[in-house]
Amino acid sequence: MSSTNGTSKTKSKSKPVAIVSGVVAAAVLLGLVSYTATKPDPSGSSGASSAAEVSADPSAGVYPELEAYARRDASDKLALGRADAPVVLIEYADFKCGYCGKFARDTEPVLVKKYVDEGTLRIEWRNFPIFGAESEAVARASWAAGQQGRFWQFHKAAYAEGAKEKGFGTERLTALAREAGVADLARFAKDSEGTAAREAVKKDQEQGYSLGATSTPSFLVNGRPIAGAQPLETFTEAIEAAAKTAAAKDTTEAKR
Numbered sequence: 001m002s003s004t005n006g007t008s009k010t011k012s013k014s015k016p017v018a019i020v021s022g023v024v025a026a027a028v029l030l031g032l033v034s035y036t037a038t039k040p041d042p043s044g045s046s047g048a049s050s051a052a053e054v055s056a057d058p059s060a061g062v063y064p065e066l067e068a069y070a071r072r073d074a075s076d077k078l079a080l081g082r083a084d085a086p087v088v089l090i091e092y093a094d095f096k097c098g099y100c101g102k103f104a105r106d107t108e109p110v111l112v113k114k115y116v117d118e119g120t121l122r123i124e125w126r127n128f129p130i131f132g133a134e135s136e137a138v139a140r141a142s143w144a145a146g147q148q149g150r151f152w153q154f155h156k157a158a159y160a161e162g163a164k165e166k167g168f169g170t171e172r173l174t175a176l177a178r179e180a181g182v183a184d185l186a187r188f189a190k191d192s193e194g195t196a197a198r199e200a201v202k203k204d205q206e207q208g209y210s211l212g213a214t215s216t217p218s219f220l221v222n223g224r225p226i227a228g229a230q231p232l233e234t235f236t237e238a239i240e241a242a243a244k245t246a247a248a249k250d251t252t253e254a255k256r
Contacts, residue, residue, distance in 0.1 A: 091217055
């Protein structure tokens with residue numbers, strides 16, 4: 001869940017021991033990092049946690065099994081970027097999460113401009129509602145907006161400064177859809193309450209829980225778990241390390 005203003009700068013020294021499954025290992029890591037990144041700092045200081053610092057070693061903290069969580073579906077309306085991009089960032093987030101909003105406003109646009117637009121990065125959204133009924137409702141609404149090709153516009157409107165403070169009741173969701181340019185509001189309302197929306201949100205949510213995500217936002221970058229609205233540099237380092245690894249694999253395969 002979104003953290004308090006104070007966050008810990010103390011790295012946990014505990015490590016998973018004798019865990020064979022990469023998914024289980026990552027679940028332990030992501031759950032641990034989620035906790036460390038969001039627990040109150042006893043010193044009272046504020047700022048981003050160092051819990052998700054990225055090693056200079058491209059393979060450090062990466063679980064290759066988790067790369068399979070990327071759907072790479074060209075028809076995915078809740079994704080940005082080429083389906084065959086070398087790096088996929090999967091984001092598990094809640095529209096009621098303040099730190100998700102911070103990432104959406106401050107960090108994500110930079111990543112889109114720097115990496116998505118030039119073909120290195122694909123961003124895949126996963127609805128991970130953890131703050132109750134309104135979280136569930138806005139998650140379904142975002143999916144419904146996506147069915148009309150306006151997910152990312154809805155995403156921007158829902159994460160605008162001060163948006164979550166207005167709540168996500170039915171009328172507010174309709175207003176956000178209108179702001180996002182959703183053409184058929186009657187269809188939007190029907191889709192938001194439909195079985196397909198509920199199943200899509202449930203599928204995303206269950207995937208997040210299977211990874212041990214206990215807070216939002218949580219991320220996977222080509223199998224590397226990252227928890228929290230970390231500094232931009234954490235993401236750029238993870239993306240560039242993943243791109244380097246992908247390029248090396250392509251070179252090796254080309255030589256065979």
